[in-house]
Amino acid sequence: MRERQKLDSALGTVRSLENELSDATGLIEMAEAEGDAAMVADTEKQIAAIAARAEKQRLQSMLSGEADGNDAYLEIHAGAGGTESQDWASMLFRMYMRWAEQHDYKLQLIEESEGESAGLKSATIRVNGDNAYGWLKTEQGVHRLVRISPFDSNARRHTSFSSVTVYPVIDQTIEIDVAEKDVRIDVYRASGAGGQHVNKTESAVRITHLPTGIAVACQTERSQHQNRANCWDMLKAKLYEIELKKKKDETGAFVGEKAEIGWGHQIRSYVLQPYQLVKDLRTGVESRIPSDVLDGDLDPFMAAALAQEVGGKPKEKIEDLD
Numbered sequence: 548m549r550e551r552q553k554l555d556s557a558l559g560t561v562r563s564l565e566n567e568l569s570d571a572t573g574l575i576e577m578a579e580a581e582g583d584a585a586m587v588a589d590t591e592k593q594i595a596a597i598a599a600r601a602e603k604q605r606l607q608s609m610l611s612g613e614a615d616g617n618d619a620y621l622e623i624h625a626g627a628g629g630t631e632s633q634d635w636a637s638m639l640f641r642m643y644m645r646w647a648e649q650h651d652y653k654l655q656l657i658e659e660s661e662g663e664s665a666g667l668k669s670a671t672i673r674v675n676g677d678n679a680y681g682w683l684k685t686e687q688g689v690h691r692l693v694r695i696s697p698f699d700s701n702a703r704r705h706t707s708f709s710s711v712t713v714y715p716v717i718d719q720t721i722e723i724d725v726a727e728k729d730v731r732i733d734v735y736r737a738s739g740a741g742g743q744h745v746n747k748t749e750s751a752v753r754i755t756h757l758p759t760g761i762a763v764a765c766q767t768e769r770s771q772h773q774n775r776a777n778c779w780d781m782l783k784a785k786l787y788e789i790e791l792k793k794k795k796d797e798t799g800a801f802v803g804e805k806a807e808i809g810w811g812h813q814i815r816s817y818v819l820q821p822y823q824l825v826k827d828l829r830t831g832v833e834s835r836i837p838s839d840v841l842d843g844d845l846d847p848f849m850a851a852a853l854a855q856e857v858g859g860k861p862k863e864k865i866e867d868l869d
Contacts, residue, residue, distance in 0.1 A: 553616070553677065557604070557607070557608070560600075560604055561604065564597055564600060564601050564604070567593075567597050568594070568597050571590050571593050571594050571597065572594075574586065574590045575587055575590040575591070575594070578590060603850075606850050606853060606854065607678070609853055609854070609856075609857045610678045610681035610682070610853070612681065612791075613791070614680055614681075614715035614717075614787070614791065615678055615680055615681030615684075616677060616678055616680075616681065617679070617680045617715040617716050617717070618673060618674060618675045618676065618679050618680065618715070618716035619673070619674045619679040619680035619683045619684070619713055619714070619715055619716060620657070620671060620672070620673055620674075620713070620714050620715075620716060620781060620784055621643055621671070621672050621673075621674060621683055621686075621711065621712070621713050622669065622670070622671045622711070622712040622713075623636050623639050623640050623643075623667065623669065623670050623671075623709060623710070623711055623712075624636065624668070624669045624709060624710045624712070625662070625666065625667060625668050625669065625709050626689070626707070626708035626709055626710065627708070628705075628707050628708070629663075630662060630663070630664045630665055630666065630698050631696055631698060631705050631707045632666075632707045632708060632709060633662030633663075633664075633665060633666030633667055633668055634662070634665050634666035634697075634698070634707075635666070635690075635692045635707040635708070635709050636662075636666055636667045636668070636669070636670070636709040637662075637665070637666040637667045638692070638841060639690060639709055639711065640667060640670050640672075641841075642840070642841050642842070642843055642845070643672070643674075643683075643686075643711075643843075644672070644843075645842050645843030646843035646844075646845050647674050647676075647679075647843075648843070649843050650676065651676065652674050652675060652676035652679055653674075653675040653676060654672055654673070654674060654675075655672065655673040655675065656670075656671075656672055656767055657671040657672060657673055657765055657767060657777060657781070658670065658671040658764055658765055658766060658767065659671075659767075660738075664698075665698070671781075673716065675716075680713065680714075680715040680716070681853075682849050682853070683713045683849075684713050684715075685848070685849045685852035685853050685856065686711050686713060686845070686848075686849070687711055687712055687713045687814075688710070688711060688812070688813065688814030688815070689708055689709070689710050689711075689812045689813040689814060690708070690709055690710070690711060690813060690814065690815050690817065691706060691707070691708055691813040691815070691816045691817065692706070692707045692708075692709075692816075692817045692819070693705075693706050693816065693817070693818045693819065693820065694707075694818075694819035694820050695819075695820045704820055704821075708813065714784045714785050714787070714788035715784055715787065715788065715791075716780065716784055717780065717783050717784050717787050723783040723786055723787055725756070725779075725782065725783060725786065729756060729757050729758055730754055730755065730756055730757065730782070731754070731755045731757060732752065732753070732754050732755075732775070733752070733753045733754075733755070734749040734750075734751065734752055734753075734771060735749055735751050735753070736748070736749055736750070736751060737750055737751040737766035738751075738766070748771075749771065750766065750768070750769060750770065750771045750774060751764065751765070751766035751771075751774060752764065752765055752766075752771060752774040752775045752777075752778050753778070754775075754778040754779065754782050756782055756785075756786065759786070759789070761782065761785050761786070763778050763781040763782050763785065764778065765777040765778050765781070813828060814827065814828055814829055815827045815828060815848065816828065817837055817840070817841070818837070819837055823835055823836070823837050824837070825837050825840045825848075827848050827851065827852065829852060829855065830848070830851035830852055830854075830855055831851075832847055832848050832851040834847070834848075
């Protein structure tokens with residue numbers, strides 16, 4: 548039923564665009580015949596708006612991967628640099644939450660590890676909504692921040708790194724078998740705020756997949772059983788993401804590789820001082836208003852990366868789509 552609704556919506560949008568374009572073409576021909584320059588100008592604006600919507604629909608049609616329509620897990624990890632990098636991780640966390648809220652996606656906090664003084668060491672959220680993984684997978688990689696540090700009394704400029712990892716939530720149509728002998732399950736007391744029950748019982752769960760070394764943890768639920776179930780879902784999702792990357796590597800497709808959180812591996816730079824610029828190093832898309840990007844205005848960057856992934860060339864002014 549969900550697949551049918553998705554197809555009906557896509558077909559309805561295309562038909563609507565066709566009808567609007569046909570009407571606009573008729574109007575502009577009539578206006579030109581009557582010599583009405585004002586109507587011609589207004590109709591040309593309408594056609595430009597139709598073209599922008601058509602481009603968005605074209606990008607939407609690129610989300611045809613096996614798991615693109617699924618919900619997504621998004622992990623953020625601070626790089627080396629202590630408080631500065633941990634603060635940058637919390638800024639990224641807020642940026643993705645704002646982006647998800649703007650697209651009416653539902654968010655669920657899975658795991659959060661706070662920094663010693665400020666920010667986050669790591670965090671995992673689940674983003675629920677149509678094509679959440681398809682869009683967010685373009686954000687995987689290392690993100691670099693350049694600014695005058697608010698934690699430096701000498702007001703010196705600092706460079707910080709944090710990594711973003713994205714993998715799909717596995718639904719019932721995709722089967723992943725994990726043998727019990729291949730995993731180690733640890734339970735421990737949850738950390739941070741949560742009340743006496745959370746901190747006095749071993750409700751937090753960590754599952755380690757021994758063949759790959761993948762470890763997942765969850766401590767947000769009061770019940771150990773619920774945390775264990777969430778961990779299994781996350782582990783299966785990560786194993787599925789590994790298989791997806793293997794297939795993409797075989798076909799030479801674009802893949803956001805997980806690399807060292809530092810120089811030479813970043814996919815995007817956010818410069819706040821001495822000038823204002825956010826630049827994607829894969830596609831060349833730029834924004835001169837970092838505050839908007841950090842408030843969740845990520846669509847131009849995602850659209851360009853998605854177009855590059857499927858083999859297309861990003862539009863020169865793709866940032867103007869909105």
